[in-house]
Amino acid sequence: xxxxxxxxxxxxxxxxxxxxxxxxxxxxxxxxxxxxxxxxxxxxxxxxxxxxxxxxxxxxxxxxxxxxxxxxxxxxxxxxxxxxxxxxxxxxxxxxxxxxxxxxxxxxxx
Amino acid sequence: xxxxxxxxxxxxxxxxxxxxxxxxxxxxxxxxxxxxxxxxxxxxxxxxxxxxxxxxxxxxxxxxxxxxxxxxxxxxxxxxxxxxxxxxxxxxxxxxxxxxxxxxxxxxxxxxxx
Numbered sequence: 001x002x003x004x005x006x007x008x009x010x011x012x013x014x015x016x017x018x019x020x021x022x023x024x025x026x027x028x029x030x031x032x033x034x035x036x037x038x039x040x041x042x043x044x045x046x047x048x049x050x051x052x053x054x055x056x057x058x059x060x061x062x063x064x065x066x067x068x069x070x071x072x073x074x075x076x077x078x079x080x081x082x083x084x085x086x087x088x089x090x091x092x093x094x095x096x097x098x099x100x101x102x103x104x105x106x107x108x109x110x
Numbered sequence: 111x112x113x114x115x116x117x118x119x120x121x122x123x124x125x126x127x128x129x130x131x132x133x134x135x136x137x138x139x140x141x142x143x144x145x146x147x148x149x150x151x152x153x154x155x156x157x158x159x160x161x162x163x164x165x166x167x168x169x170x171x172x173x174x175x176x177x178x179x180x181x182x183x184x185x186x187x188x189x190x191x192x193x194x195x196x197x198x199x200x201x202x203x204x205x206x207x208x209x210x211x212x213x214x215x216x217x218x219x220x221x222x223x224x
Contacts, residue, residue, distance in 0.1 A: 004152070032209050032210045036213075043114075043215045043218075044200065044215040045214075045215065046212050046213065049210065086152075086153065090210060090211075091209070097155055097158065097166055097168075098213060099152075099155070100152045100154075101152055102150075102152045103152070
């Protein structure tokens with residue numbers, strides 16, 4: 001079965017500290033992984049996706065197929081990074097079906 | 111207005127009511143989606159439409175009835191809902207419906223079933 005697990009509901013760090021939001025997945029095929037973010041009073045939006053190999057707002061994520069993980073990292077957290085982060089998996093070639101994790105709230109304290 | 115627009119933003123309905131949620135996208139996308147976001151649960155995919163055709167029904171109860179008259183509009187018709195159906199209903203669209211597509215989300219309709 002396809003499943004995305006984000007073990008932390010809340011992650012609280014101080015400004016300037018490194019951040020790692022954990023994401024593990026379960027999928028028998030070759031998945032595509034994403035991170036979506038929802039800032040306060042804004043709509044859910046794409047942060048980055050595995051296939052693009054990109055770094056957005058200083059965030060990166062590496063797909064580790066051995067550990068079935070796609071952790072989101074940033075070396076120095078900023079207060080404006082405070083938001084809800086969702087890891088998502090797409091494994092269906094026909095419908096673009098996205099499976100989301102439960103989300104992690106990142107709180108960056110000054 | 112550009113992007114994905116959902117109306118109404120909030121809806122309160124009784125269990126015997128019939129209501130509809132509306133979603134409109136001005137992005138020229140061909141795929142549209144309904145997701146349900148309940149407290150303490152992950153976002154759940156409900157329906158996928160690609161070029162107006164339903165391609166996914168994620169075992170959604172028949173009291174939820176989607177309609178996609180064209181690629182820009184998506185409706186979710188609600189009938190005899192239960193209190194446990196109270197949730198945030200999110201609409202999204204994407205250029206296509208393949209793997210790796212970027213989804214654009216609306217702001218959602220917060221539904222309360224009394």
